Structure formats: structure tokens, C-alpha cells
Amino acid sequence: MRRIAHISDLHFGRTDPAVVEGLVRDLDADRPDLIVASGDFTMAARRVEYEAARAFMARLPKPWIAVPGNHDISPFHLMQRFLRPFSRYRRYIANDTEPTFQDGEIGVVCLNTVRSWAPEQDWSQGKIRRRQIALAEARLRAMPEHLFKIVVGHHPFMPPPWDEEARLVGRADRALATFRRCGVGLTLAGHLHRHYARFAVADGEGPERVEVDAARMEGSRDRLLAVQAGSATSTRLRGNEPNAYNRIRIEDGRATVTVRLWTGSGWADAG
Template identity: 35%
Template sequence: MNRPAVVAHLSDLHLGAHYGYAVDSIVADVTAARPDLVVVTGDLTMRARTEEFRQAKELLERLPGPVLAVTGNHDLPLTSWRRVLRPYDRWNSWIDADPQPIRRVAGVTALGLSSMPRWRWKNGRITARQTDEVVRVLGAVPSGDVRLLALHHPPLATGTAALIGRERLLDAVRDARVDLVLAGHTHVPDVTFRAGTAFVVAGTATSRRLRGTGCSWSLISVRPGEVTVRERVLGPDGWRPGRITENVGG
């Protein structure tokens, strides 16, 4: 590709437990970046209530498209019969009925995975069928185009926070030659480069559930072998530049 693709990476909106001024201002900040693709890696809602999903849908529709969004642990009902019988109904109705959405824009193929099964309340799981899909879809992307994978739970997390199926997923990322893996969940921004892949965890874009950092989102410029991540952080005067992390040449 002749120029880097521009990806806006938002995560952990937690609408229902959000800062109103963050929601009110983030659309203009993302739009000003003129992204080719917007990716939202889960926890769009706080408790998967209908009103929260309505707010999430309205926000996604205001962001510059196309948009790819995946489920987080807060996007399933915490308790009640819905958790057992219809855990994804509201997500399917309001956000996206495809559990493995694909977006293709100029020079980029992006695949989303749902890493939140109904029987886990916080940590995630990736199945063999999902990792097969990573290899099938992203492994077939033409040389020179960017391969992007999005899910809620960070694949590099270890210990009690580790994904079930973590090693299988990392094998698929390697086999498919994925350039960029986007995740959220921790509310703490992080960038790690590993064997030619950039693993980017976005902070919380609009939530009051802060963990030592303020609200932020990640603006990513990417082409094969070149990745630059620019954090956008929310201050008293609005969104401003934050940390820059880059890797050029693999």
C-alpha cells in the first residue's frame, strides 16, 4: 500500500458509567483524525441494558465509518435468565449480529472475534473454530495489505487474566502473519511488538472506571512492518496528544 492505513481504536466505553463530556467530544476528535477504519474492542455498555445499547448504537453511528465492534464482558447481562438463554440478544439487535465481523477497506482486512462466552463473567475464551477463522480470513489477505485482528481480551495477558485458548490464538496470529492485534479490557493503554505483530491495548475511552490513567483512545498508522501508535488523552481542555510508540521495519 502507498500510504499507511489510519485506524482509530476505542475500547471500554462503559456507557451507563461514563463521563458525558468524554462521549460528547470523542466523535469530533476521532473524525478529525480521518481514520480509514474505527475499531471498538468491547465493553460498549456497563450492564448490557437496553438504554445503554441504545446510547452505544447512537455513538457508533456518529463515528466516521466503517466501524468494527466486538463484545466485551460487560456487554452480556451480569445475572438473570438472559445470561443463560439469550446472552447476546441485545448486542445482536443493537450492534452487530455477526460474532466474527469482517471489514475490508483500502489496504486493510479486519476480523473481529467475540472472546466472551456466556459461562465466564470476566476473563475470556477463544475456540479452535475461531482460530481457524483467523488463519482462513487473515491468512488469505494479499501480500502488502494489513491484517488486523480485534477482540476484547488482550492475548498477551498471563496468569489468572490469561485467555483460555491463548497459545492457540497466538499460533494463529503467527501463521496468518497478522500485523495488528487490538484489544481492551484492562483500561490501561499498552503497546507490545512481538515477532512482527503489534499488540495494542486501548485505554477506556469514556468510562469513569479509571485505573491510574485518564480516558484515552489510540490513533494507529499501520502498514506491513511499520506501526505508529499515538495516544489521544482527555484533559480539562479536551483531547490532546499523548504517548507515541512506533516500530519501523518489523
């Protein structure tokens, strides 16, 4: 059995100090086997924001694994954005923007979905390159078959139930088809600051809806569950949802996802 804490969209530079301290206490008390951080450590990739994010991550139980988000590359310094977009992320958070993790029960593959350039200057958009899909497939197939496999990105792989036309990470359909072939049980992402989950079913059948307020969700090797996390610590909340993160339990080839919500004075399970 493995326990994973999935946090996302920290946005240092726009955080609630009480929520930050509460999250540190909650994770320290739970002592998960792995923490997954799915991007947007900062608000605008400023040094002071990265320093705060690094100090926060240093206080969390280890090990942890992470990917950058679109807010983690500078919107101000264009030379840095286009020539060295992840230089500050590498300096303050982690040198590898697409790390992997593996132990005796789980295997995690991370994808960097952030792009420094996008059509119409919408820099919030994300995309997965074909070579990234190929590399992820190779990494997933190289893992032992008995492992429960997880893929992590920042941008959503599946649309939210309330907006079927929402923009997804580019090549999401191709990526999901690849993940299914490789026996992936979970994808973890953030970006939208709202939690939800949907099953990626067979091609042509469309997504299977899971209610947005579901407190507990289950995925397996045979039923890939795309899970989104709300914003763990930011004041930039959406949809009247409080700060949130996901607590995930992997056991007997199944993943159970429980949403943890900030109550104003501490964290509690949703529902």
C-alpha cells in the same frame, strides 16, 4: 496509507458526558479510514445503555467494526445470558459478533472472546475456542498477501508489563502463534482499562516489553504487536490513567500507534 482509531471500554451507563462529546469531536475532526471498537459498549447490558451506545456509534465517522465485551451480556437476566447472550448486542450494535473488514491496504478479522459461563462464576473471563482460531486462520490466509492484517478481540492476548501473571484470554498462546504464521502485524484489545503494548516474539522467547507509557509504538508483518486500549469514555478508570484511545497509522507495511489522552478539556497525543 490507512488511519485507524481504536476505541474500547465505552461502558455506557458509567460515562463522562464531556469525554463522550470530546471523543465524537476528535474522531469527526480526524476522520479515520476505520474505527475499531474492542468491546464493552455497556456497563450491564441494559436497554438504556445499549440505546446510548447505539446513538454514540451513529454519530461517528463510518466505517466502523466492533466486537462485544464481557459487560455486553447481562449479569442479571440468566435465561437471556445463557440462551441468547448477544441478542441485545445484535439488536443495538451489530448483528455479526465476528465481522471482518478488508480494503486495498488492510484486512481485519474480529474474534468474539466473551463467554456466558466461566469457572467459579468469574464471568469477566474470556476464551477463544479452537474452531474460532481455525476460522480466523482461514480468513487471514484468504486475504491478499500485501494487506496489513489485524486481529481484534476484547480480552488481552498479552500480559501487561506490570503484571506478568495477569489472566489472558484463554488459548492466547495458540492464537498468537497462528496469527504470526498468518503474517498479522497487530492485535487490538481492551478489557483492562489501561493502555500498553508488547511484541509477540518467537515461541519460547517470551514477550518483549514495551514501556506502558510509550506514546508511540510500531508493529509490522514480521513483528506482531499486541496493543491494548484504555477506556475511551468510562469513569471506571484504573492505574491513575485518564481516558484514552489509540490512533494507528498503517503505511509501507508498518503500523505506528499513538496514544490519545483526555486532558480534561480535549484530546492530545501522549508524551
